[in-house]
Amino acid sequence: MKKKMLKQKLDRLWKVGKKDLDRILKDTSHLVQKGEDYIKEVSKKGEENLETMVLALQREKLYYELGRSLSSLSKNKWAKSKKVESSLAKIKKISRKIRRLKK
Numbered sequence: 001m002k003k004k005m006l007k008q009k010l011d012r013l014w015k016v017g018k019k020d021l022d023r024i025l026k027d028t029s030h031l032v033q034k035g036e037d038y039i040k041e042v043s044k045k046g047e048e049n050l051e052t053m054v055l056a057l058q059r060e061k062l063y064y065e066l067g068r069s070l071s072s073l074s075k076n077k078w079a080k081s082k083k084v085e086s087s088l089a090k091i092k093k094i095s096r097k098i099r100r101l102k103k
Contacts (some may be wrong), residue, residue, distance in 0.1 A: 047102055
């Protein structure tokens with residue numbers, strides 16, 4: 001007799017508890033999905049920022065190399081130098097990439 005009453009009480013509690021657990025599970029799944037989306041978004045932005053910084057550093061290095069090349073040449077040979085032309089082309093290419101990433 002006591003076992004039946006206990007079983008009935010447990011069944012009633014389980015029905016109420018099951019509804020609550022299902023609701024909590026649904027809410028938790030929704031929050032986890034939101035968290036995943038946020039982490040993906042932040043990660044993508046961080047990756048873009050990192051790539052922009054790397055490109056900016058490469059551009060600065062090219063500016064440095066361009067300055068070294070120009071300082072070793074006389075002024076009338078600047079326009080004819082292949083080293084200067086290639087450095088300027090690389091700088092322009094990197095600058096375009098940076099602008100594209102910032103948009």
